[in-house]
Amino acid sequence: MEALKLKLKQQIIEALNLQDTKPEDIDDNAPLFGEGLGLDSIDSLELMVLLERNYHIKVEDPREGRKILQSVQTMAEFIQSKQPA
Amino acid sequence: MKGRFYIQGTAAISPQESFSGEFTPQLLTLADKNLLRVKEPDYRAFIAPNSLRRMSRVLKMGLTTAIRCLQNSGVAVPDAIITGTGKGSLHDTERFLHDIRRYSETALNPTPFIQSTYNSVNGLVALQVQCTEYNNTFVHRGFSFEHALLDAMMLLSEGRAGNVLAGAFDEMSDEYFYIRSRIGSWKEQLTQPEEMFTAGTPGALSGEGSAFFVLSSTPSDVHIAGLKMLYKPSQERVHETLEAFLRQHGLQPSDIGLLISGRSGDTNFDHYYHALTAQYFPQTPEVPFKQLCGEYDTAASFALWLAVERMRKEELRHVLIYNQFFGEQHTFILLGR
Numbered sequence: 484m485e486a487l488k489l490k491l492k493q494q495i496i497e498a499l500n501l502q503d504t505k506p507e508d509i510d511d512n513a514p515l516f517g518e519g520l521g522l523d524s525i526d527s528l529e530l531m532v533l534l535e536r537n538y539h540i541k542v543e544d545p546r547e548g549r550k551i552l553q554s555v556q557t558m559a560e561f562i563q564s565k566q567p568a
Numbered sequence: 569m570k571g572r573f574y575i576q577g578t579a580a581i582s583p584q585e586s587f588s589g590e591f592t593p594q595l596l597t598l599a600d601k602n603l604l605r606v607k608e609p610d611y612r613a614f615i616a617p618n619s620l621r622r623m624s625r626v627l628k629m630g631l632t633t634a635i636r637c638l639q640n641s642g643v644a645v646p647d648a649i650i651t652g653t654g655k656g657s658l659h660d661t662e663r664f665l666h667d668i669r670r671y672s673e674t675a676l677n678p679t680p681f682i683q684s685t686y687n688s689v690n691g692l693v694a695l696q697v698q699c700t701e702y703n704n705t706f707v708h709r710g711f712s713f714e715h716a717l718l719d720a721m722m723l724l725s726e727g728r729a730g731n732v733l734a735g736a737f738d739e740m741s742d743e744y745f746y747i748r749s750r751i752g753s754w755k756e757q758l759t760q761p762e763e764m765f766t767a768g769t770p771g772a773l774s775g776e777g778s779a780f781f782v783l784s785s786t787p788s789d790v791h792i793a794g795l796k797m798l799y800k801p802s803q804e805r806v807h808e809t810l811e812a813f814l815r816q817h818g819l820q821p822s823d824i825g826l827l828i829s830g831r832s833g834d835t836n837f838d839h840y841y842h843a844l845t846a847q848y849f850p851q852t853p854e855v856p857f858k859q860l861c862g863e864y865d866t867a868a869s870f871a872l873w874l875a876v877e878r879m880r881k882e883e884l885r886h887v888l889i890y891n892q893f894f895g896e897q898h899t900f901i902l903l904g905r
Contacts, residue, residue: 498677499621499622500621500622501621502617502621521618523618525622525678525679525682528677528678529677529678529679532675532676532677532678535674535675536671536675
């Protein structure tokens with residue numbers, strides 16, 4: 484799980500071009516939107532694309548997306564839940 | 569068209585030191601390809617970090633030039649924002665098209681798609697300065713900037729705007745440079761700007777840049793007196809049009825104190841300039857500009873910026889710009905004091 488979260492943080496930084504942000508700057512449980520990283524609605528679309536490209540997970544329901552994209556922790560848990568046992 | 573169109577302020581990002589306010593023409597040394605790249609300023613002084621991270625190079629260039637131009641003009645919110653671009657955000661367009669192919673039309677990033685639209689810079693400028701007035705972008709290859717200028721002049725002439733932010737922006741990508749190389753637009757051998765007029769070879773040096781102007785009906789030291797465009801004209805038609813254009817403004821060729829020409833050292837098209845200067849301006853000082861900024865769709869915007877710079881430093885009553893883009897789009901811009 485820790486390795487997945489670290490990889491996810493690196494992918495978020497790259498996908499959103501978060502200059503001057505390092506993986507250790509992102510708290511696992513900090514909100515991604517509003518406070519925390521201060522991302523916006525376009526970033527949420529970018530994160531959906533990130534999930535699809537890197538983990539082959541398509542989020543169809545926007546309400547589900549809102550829960551998944553709360554933090555790095557919730558994203559990592561969702562990815563793990565979708566991976567074959 | 570009635571009226572004078574006064575230039576209140578300018579700004580340009582180009583391969584020259586045009587943005588810093590310390591411009592003296594420099595002949596750059598090209599390292600590996602016939603491309604003059606812009607000198608980029610520190611964009612962080614003009615654009616919020618959260619917006620900056622998402623923008624491609626040409627968007628940063630265009631937005632920053634527009635903001636600086638408004639600052640230089642003392643205008644907070646213009647009555648209209650009008651731009652011209654030959655290719656818009658090439659980088660984003662290419663990225664988006666590559667992703668369509670790579671991901672088989674699925675999982676496409678929204679950002680390059682949004683930014684690849686030609687009017688992105690206009691939208692960003694409008695958002696930044698909170699301008700909800702007239703907003704238009706012209707995309708007509710070598711006439712893109714000219715149409716933006718014409719639209720601005722028409723708005724002022726009709727009294728529909730008191731001041732207009734008008735400008736142009738274009739970037740060169742590696743892929744587009746390569747495509748244009750294949751059709752012979754650029755010189756084949758590496759040619760330095762200082763050699764481009766004597767090389768005697770076909771093709772130009774490629775370039776890029778962004779230039780903005782605030783035009784207004786309020787008098788200032790320099791104004792645009794007229795603009796004329798010609799599409800694929802014969803040499804004779806260029807000459808007839810110049811004669812009529814000058815006559816329309818009550819001028820003779822000898823009244824022109826400075827000719828700013830778009831000579832590029834391209835043996836395919838420089839004959840237009842040779843013939844025009846030989847016939848009408850044998851004694852008039854001529855300043856070519858493409859050794860400074862290279863060739864691109866909206867290079868005439870750099871010429872206009874240069875003309876205003878010269879007129880503000882020298883006692884010139886009338887300056888004429890003559891530019892043509894690969895023999896297709898020909899433009900005359902007349903400036904007065």
